[in-house]
Amino acid sequence: MVKKMQWQVERPQSIESVLAALRFDERGLIPAIAQQHDSGEVLMLAWMSADSLRQTLSSGRVCYWSRSRAALWRKGESSGHVQQLVDFRWDCDADCLLLLVEQTGPACHTNRRSCFYNALRGGAPTVITEPETGA
Amino acid sequence: MVKKMQWQVERPQSIESVLAALRFDERGLIPAIAQQHDSGEVLMLAWMSADSLRQTLSSGRVCYWSRSRAALWRKGESSGHVQQLVDFRWDCDADCLLLLVEQTGPACHTNRRSCFYNALRGGAPTVITEPETGA
Numbered sequence: 001m002v003k004k005m006q007w008q009v010e011r012p013q014s015i016e017s018v019l020a021a022l023r024f025d026e027r028g029l030i031p032a033i034a035q036q037h038d039s040g041e042v043l044m045l046a047w048m049s050a051d052s053l054r055q056t057l058s059s060g061r062v063c064y065w066s067r068s069r070a071a072l073w074r075k076g077e078s079s080g081h082v083q084q085l086v087d088f089r090w091d092c093d094a095d096c097l098l099l100l101v102e103q104t105g106p107a108c109h110t111n112r113r114s115c116f117y118n119a120l121r122g123g124a125p126t127v128i129t130e131p132e133t134g135a
Numbered sequence: 136m137v138k139k140m141q142w143q144v145e146r147p148q149s150i151e152s153v154l155a156a157l158r159f160d161e162r163g164l165i166p167a168i169a170q171q172h173d174s175g176e177v178l179m180l181a182w183m184s185a186d187s188l189r190q191t192l193s194s195g196r197v198c199y200w201s202r203s204r205a206a207l208w209r210k211g212e213s214s215g216h217v218q219q220l221v222d223f224r225w226d227c228d229a230d231c232l233l234l235l236v237e238q239t240g241p242a243c244h245t246n247r248r249s250c251f252y253n254a255l256r257g258g259a260p261t262v263i264t265e266p267e268t269g270a
Contacts, residue, residue, distance in 0.1 A: 014258035021253070021260050033168055033177060040175025042168060045231040057255075089263075091250035092243050096180040098251040108227050115226035116233040118156075120192075123149035125156050128224075 015057045018088075019050055023095040029065060030097055034107065037086040037100040043107035044115040046073070048097065060085050062099060081105040106132050150192045153223075154185055158230040164200060165232055169242065172221040172235040178242035179250040181208070183232065195220050197234060216240040241267050 024030050029047040036043055046064040048056070052072055055063040062083035066073035076082030087100040108115040111131035119128045159165050164182040171178055181199040183191070187207055190198040197218035201208035211217030222235040243250040246266035254263045 014255070017258075017260060018255060031166055031180060033180065035175075035177055040170075042170055042177065042233055044226065045166065045168065088255050089251040090253045091179065092245050092247075092252070093250070094253070096250075098177055110227050112227075115228070115231075116224040117227070118225045118229070120149065120153060120223050123152075125152060 012058075015054055018057065018090075019053060021094055022053075022090060022097075023093065024050065025095070029067070030095060032064065032097040032099055034062065034083060034099045034101050034103070036103050041114055042116060043083075043101070043103055043113070046075075053097075056085060056099075057088065062101060076104065079105070079109075081107065083107070147193075150189055153192065153225075154188060156229055157188075157225060157232075158228065159185065160230070164202070165230060167199065167232040167234055169197065169218060169234045169236050169238070171238050176249055177251060178218075178236070178238055178248070181210075188232075191220060191234075192223065197236060211239065214240070214244075216242065218242070 022030055028049055031045055032048045033045050034043045035041065047067055049065040052063045052065045055072065062075045062085055064073040064075060082104050083099070083101040085099060086102055089098040089100070090096065091098070106113050112129050113132060114129070117127055117129040119126055121128070157165055163184055166180055167183045168180050169178045170176065182202055184200040187198045187200045190207065197210045197220055199208040199210060217239050218234070218236040220234060221237055224233040224235070225231065226233070241248050247264050248267060249264070252262055252264040254261055256263070
């Protein structure tokens, strides 16, 4: 069961106080790591703009910035594989986010739970997880 | 006990095959997430150059690229808070790394285990973990 997010009931000023604390890069973006809140599995890394962050914190549903499409990317909008925000953290340098999420279905566009499915095995690049079936 | 890393005994060609598979950005860097291999805790995010990656994979000790110092950053060289590589993964787009590590001591320069110690509590930016003592 996903606990209620405190910032969903907070005033816009709370969100702006977070935005003011963060350091966006020269493109106006900040990297965000998505981690499944209970298993600890690292699911993906994507980028956020100030606007995608506002959408995420005000709705409790994760919204990234798609660099390839140069547009807001409401995660799961077409696939249904949404990420519900459980906790929101940022690092010592305020230039990276850690999103603890409840991931519905696979996080990866290849239909794998995590995007990090490539590894070195026996010295060779190797795919270590298969796409989920029936997802 | 940290298991033996396969790539420590691999030939340089194995490392170059990984480098060829990865997509470095316009600065020649790729983001790397460090995760404690057994607890799943996300410790930090830093950046790697091709050379820092070669050092990491050939030695089994994590070496980043420091953007502020524009130099190789052998993690823990002065502090002793080294990261031993346990597994090496990369994502579907080949533009992000996930390092499963055995972290000695705190990963963060603030002497906290993880760099991600800031969170929203009651709508306000809040420090949720304290520095380790005696480290």
